[in-house]
Amino acid sequence: MSSRPTSPRLLIVDDEHGIRKLCGDVLRRSGYLVEALGDGEAALRRLSAAQAEGAPFDLVISDVRMKPMDGLAFISAVRALDDDVRVMLITGYPTLETAVEGMKQGARNYLTKPFTPIELRDAVKEALAGWTAPLSGSALEAAAEDEVERFGGLVARSASMKALFAQLRRIARAQATVLITGESGTGKELVARAVWQHSPRRDRLFAPVNCSALVDSLMESELFGHLKGAFTGANQQKAGLFQYADGGTLFLDEIGDLSLALQPKLLRVLQEGEIKPVGGVRGVKVDVRVIAATHRDLEAHVQAGAFREDLFYRLNVFRVEVPPLRARRDDIEPLADAFLHDLRERIGRPGVHLTPRALAALQGYAWPGNVRQLRNVLLRAATLAPEDAITPEDLWLDGAEGAPPPTGDYPFEDLTLEDVERRHILHVLRRCQGNRSHAARILGINRTTLWKKLSRYGLEDA
Numbered sequence: 001m002s003s004r005p006t007s008p009r010l011l012i013v014d015d016e017h018g019i020r021k022l023c024g025d026v027l028r029r030s031g032y033l034v035e036a037l038g039d040g041e042a043a044l045r046r047l048s049a050a051q052a053e054g055a056p057f058d059l060v061i062s063d064v065r066m067k068p069m070d071g072l073a074f075i076s077a078v079r080a081l082d083d084d085v086r087v088m089l090i091t092g093y094p095t096l097e098t099a100v101e102g103m104k105q106g107a108r109n110y111l112t113k114p115f116t117p118i119e120l121r122d123a124v125k126e127a128l129a130g131w132t133a134p135l136s137g138s139a140l141e142a143a144a145e146d147e148v149e150r151f152g153g154l155v156a157r158s159a160s161m162k163a164l165f166a167q168l169r170r171i172a173r174a175q176a177t178v179l180i181t182g183e184s185g186t187g188k189e190l191v192a193r194a195v196w197q198h199s200p201r202r203d204r205l206f207a208p209v210n211c212s213a214l215v216d217s218l219m220e221s222e223l224f225g226h227l228k229g230a231f232t233g234a235n236q237q238k239a240g241l242f243q244y245a246d247g248g249t250l251f252l253d254e255i256g257d258l259s260l261a262l263q264p265k266l267l268r269v270l271q272e273g274e275i276k277p278v279g280g281v282r283g284v285k286v287d288v289r290v291i292a293a294t295h296r297d298l299e300a301h302v303q304a305g306a307f308r309e310d311l312f313y314r315l316n317v318f319r320v321e322v323p324p325l326r327a328r329r330d331d332i333e334p335l336a337d338a339f340l341h342d343l344r345e346r347i348g349r350p351g352v353h354l355t356p357r358a359l360a361a362l363q364g365y366a367w368p369g370n371v372r373q374l375r376n377v378l379l380r381a382a383t384l385a386p387e388d389a390i391t392p393e394d395l396w397l398d399g400a401e402g403a404p405p406p407t408g409d410y411p412f413e414d415l416t417l418e419d420v421e422r423r424h425i426l427h428v429l430r431r432c433q434g435n436r437s438h439a440a441r442i443l444g445i446n447r448t449t450l451w452k453k454l455s456r457y458g459l460e461d462a
């Protein structure tokens with residue numbers, strides 16, 4: 001085994017000399033090891049030679065329209081040769097068909113000509129996301145490694161999330177459909193919103209729809225509208241979400257739960273840009289960007305026949321995979337900071353903070369519920385911790401390293417009755433999102449009494 005190079009190896013394949021030169025220069029300056037060739041056949045020979053030498057390429061960047069061997073034929077040959085190498089396509093003619101075909105051949109992403117050096121670098125970074133060889137000493141080791149980055153409502157420090165942000169920036173500018181996957185609580189909805197916020201459609205509607213929340217018959221009319229008399233109870237003609245969102249963005253959450261009956265109808269909109277209201281015969285043109293998300297394994301659903309393959313490919317033009325929190329522990333500290341920052345004011349404990357041991361416990365925990373669970377754990381700890389300094393014990397993380405399982409200890413041991421009351425009221429108010437009537441009901445007191453207690457504890461604004 002020869003040792004791995006310290007930077008990723010890239011092979012650029014394009015029949016235009018200018019593109020080869022431009023990409024080569026930009027990417028070499030970024031610290032990659034770059035070779036460039038003018039046709040597919042030569043590139044295939046080079047790839048297999050590199051493999052034989054034990055120094056395989058990590059990424060192939062290929063033009064789509066090339067002669068004599070065209071890009072799609074080339075990448076399918078690349079696949080046959082090397083299962084591990086990543087592939088990125090450059091195209092001057094972005095059609096959905098090429099995108100879908102390229103994806104089937106295993107291309108991970110696209111760059112549309114003309115592009116800027118920044119776009120090229122972002123796309124390469126994204127294509128190489130998760131690349132594991134050591135990068136030390138190379139120009140790639142970003143000086144900004146420790147910096148916290150924000151994108152829309154998302155906060156991150158990990159390399160994988162930063163690569164994801166770069167991907168999102170490029171996706172946002174495009175029009176094509178986006179499919180966001182990832183475990184529950186990883187931030188898929190925030191990702192969808194961030195894409196919209198950075199898209200040319202940011203001034204138009206963002207309409208979230210939960211596909212698992214509605215019954216089939218209603219869902220269809222909800223999405224596509226209906227004509228008067230289309231079904232019992234349809235007394236009025238009604239526009240669907242696709243019409244409301246015309247010019248805007250529709251977020252189809254839990255797309256994996258969309259019924260087989262509705263799938264072809266959605267496919268039709270994506271293909272033709274046209275909807276058919278329930279009870280109608282004529283199509284209505286709509287211009288809607290669709291962003292879909294699911295925590296399910298859609299590929300497995302396709303295999304099992306529960307999700308149409310053609311719809312899958314239509315949705316999957318851009319694929320965003322949000323990694324689970326345990327795979328990006330670098331994000332835990334900035335996330336905890338951001339959540340505590342918001343909480344301090346809301347719960348009226350300006351001094352509340354994590355002890356180093358509590359932070360270590362958070363970083364060592366497995367987070368089956370991902371970022372959402374982290375936020376909830378902090379909310380509970382910040383509200384209930386007897387001291388402003390949150391200890392590992394205050395986190396009540398079961399089975400976490402560094403945090404003993406709850407011993408059944410009573411957490412209010414050293415508190416006065418007033419402290420407990422104050423904290424309990426705050427806790428309940430938070431759970432009720434500040435709704436005083438609801439909180440009073442849970443606390444078993446009337447609203448006047450609650451109001452008096454709030455003013456006594458200085459919590460009028462809580």
Ligand SMILES: Nc1ncnc2c1ncn2[C@@H]1O[C@H](COP(=O)(O)OP(=O)(O)OP(=O)(O)O)[C@@H](O)[C@H]1O
Pocket residue numbers: 153154155156182183184185186187188189190191294295335338371372375
């Ligand atoms: N990177 C992040 N930065 C800040 N907050 C985040 C981040 N990721 C997730 N969150 C917060 O975590 C919570 C869960 O996120 P979100 O609702 O987007 O998850 P989801 O993937 O859609 O989950 P589900 O599959 O259960 O619907 C939200 O309160 C969101 O604001």
Ligand SMILES: [Mg+2]
Pocket residue numbers: 188189253
């Ligand atoms: Mg969600």
